[in-house]
Amino acid sequence: MAVACAVSLATPTVARATEPEGPEPSTAETSEELNAQAQKHAVKAIEHFNNGAYIDSEEEFRRVAFFAPNWRPLHFNLAVLAEAQGKLGTAVSEYKSFRPHGSPDEQMIVDQRLDELGRRKLKISGAYKRQIALSSGAMILGVGSLGGAAALFAIMVRNGKRADQYNEAADMAQAMLGSNGGMNDAILQQQATDFREEATSLTKRRTGMLYGGVYLAIFGLLLTAYSIIPLRNAIKSKRQLDGINLGKTKLQWNGGAGATLRF
Known part of the structure; x- marks a missing residue:
C-alpha cells in the first residue's frame, strides 16, 4: 500500500481523500505544483522506481527537491525509497517530515509505517x-x-x-x-x-x-x-x-x- 501511494504521490496531481475527516492538513508551506525542470526529474524518478533502481530514483527525487523544495509529496517518496533501501533512520525522519502535510488517509498510512519501522528498529x-x-x-x-x-x-x-x-x-x-x-x-x-x-x-x-x-x-x-x-x-x-x-x-x-x- 505504501509503495502504491508512493507512485501516486510522485505525480504532480496527487490523489486526495474524497471525504477527509477532521481539519485539512496545512498547505501553507507546501505546493502541489512542479516546474518543468522538477517535472522532468520526477518522471525519471518514477521510471527508476518502477525498475527497482531505488538509489537512482532517490537521486532524481533529490534533484526534484533542489528545483521544487516545497513539493508536498517529496518527503513521502524519499521515505518509501529509504525504507526500500533499508535506511530505517532516514525513512522515519522523512515520514515525520511529510506527516503534517498529509491528508487524514495519508497520515494513517504514515502512522502505520512509523509503527512498523519502530518495531523493526x-x-x-x-x-x-x-x-x-x-x-x-x-x-x-x-x-x-x-x-x-x-x-x-x-x-x-x-x-x-x-x-x-x-x-x-x-x-x-x-x-x-x-x-x-x-x-x-x-x-x-x-x-x-x-x-x-x-x-x-x-x-x-x-x-x-x-x-x-x-x-x-x-x-x-x-x-x-x-x-x-x-x-x-x-x-x-x-x-x-x-x-x-x-x-x-x-x-x-x-x-x-x-x-x-x-x-
Whole structure:
C-alpha cells in the first residue's frame, strides 16, 4: 500500500481523500505544483522506481527537491525509497517530515509505517547489540589465545636454552671423569646423569609447548577472523538504524595493537 501511494504521490496531481475527516492538513508551506525542470526529474524518478533502481530514483527525487523544495509529496517518496533501501533512520525522519502535510488517509498510512519501522528498529537494535557482544567476545578470546601462544613460544625458547645449558654441564662432568684418579668419578657420573635427565625433561616440555602454542595460535587466528563476521553485520545494522548508506567498509591496521574502521 505504501509503495502504491508512493507512485501516486510522485505525480504532480496527487490523489486526495474524497471525504477527509477532521481539519485539512496545512498547505501553507507546501505546493502541489512542479516546474518543468522538477517535472522532468520526477518522471525519471518514477521510471527508476518502477525498475527497482531505488538509489537512482532517490537521486532524481533529490534533484526534484533542489528545483521544487516545497513539493508536498517529496518527503513521502524519499521515505518509501529509504525504507526500500533499508535506511530505517532516514525513512522515519522523512515520514515525520511529510506527516503534517498529509491528508487524514495519508497520515494513517504514515502512522502505520512509523509503527512498523519502530518495531523493526527495536529488533535491529537488539541484533546490533548481540552482534557487537559476539564480535567483542570472539575478538577478546582470539587475541587472548594469540597472547597465550606467544607466551608458550617464549617459555619454549627459554627452556631450550636451559636444556642446552644442562647438556653442556653434563658434557663437562663427563669430561672430568678420571681427572682426579677416579676418586670423584661416581659423583661426576651422577651429576652428568642428572643433567642429562633434566635436559631431556626440558626438551620434552619444549615439544609440548610447541604443539600447544601452534594450536593456540591457530585457534586465536580463527576466532579473530570469525569476529569480523558479526562486526560486519553490526555495521550493517548500525547503518540501518542511522539511515546511512556509506558503501563498503574495511578494517585497517593502525600500526599498534588495534584497528581503525574506515568507510
